[in-house]
Amino acid sequence: MTTLMLVKKTSFTVASLATTMLLSICTPVRAFMFGTTGIQFDEDTNIKFTFNQSYSRYQSSLWVAQAESANNGYTNVARLFEETQPSDNGSANNWEATFGNAVTSDNGSITQTFTFLKDQIYALLLWSDTGSDKPREYVSSSTFMNSTLWWTPETQFRRDECGVEGCQLAVFGDFMLNPNSSDSFTNINGGKGPEQFSSLTMAQLANGTQISFDDFDNAQPGTDLDFEDFTVSAQLVPEPVPEPVTVFGTMVGIGALAAARRKKKRGQ
16 A cells, blocks of 8 residues: 555544544433423533523512432432512512522522532422412422322421322423413414423423423313423533534544654665
8 A cells, every 4th residue: 555545544534533523522312301391411511500480479480309229218419599579569460489589599689500410310399388378388390299198398298289299380492481471381382281391302402491380279181381480591501522523633644644654764
């Protein structure tokens, strides 16, 4: 094989390898779940949450909870947002609570980033203070958290009122909400019910999407919930990747150096 042919073959091999590397970098494949079945990633993943709106007479806070071993319980690991009072101004504008008035966060930012650790199971919990005559309740983004096997540790309040194990109290995706309308969630979304907004794809997370809760005010079987009581947006925080030109140039440079050394060795 001539030196020219060797250089061409080496360059082609390096270019193919670089192309393969670029494709693997630019199109990562992940197995994950994010929805009513829970939240889980196969590698540490950062998700950015932004507060959107709250329309409820209850005072709420949104937490990330992590399942304990064998699903025997859960631990609240991070508070994302909290209401310091039920609304900005009593029942005005359907009990609206806005950030900076009735809503805040531990660091005062409307955007919070949480790192979901590899292979751990999480859920989003909305705690709602319903007043002195009722215990402090929660609603969850995960059906397994809505079962009677789960409870609030302070009061042992169980979710029997839900009627059936796993009633859906959160929706995910590109749905529509209208707090000024008495129409049902299904009608507002053109006939699509909550069950059609039960999980997110990685593409939706990458582009940014929304998550919204019903605060269990009237969560009874057969009742159409409005899912407008507490809404946030969620977006995947992209991982830094090497510049494609840099990767390709480095690989070509390595290939050229190897070919030059072979040529020098043959000359000697």
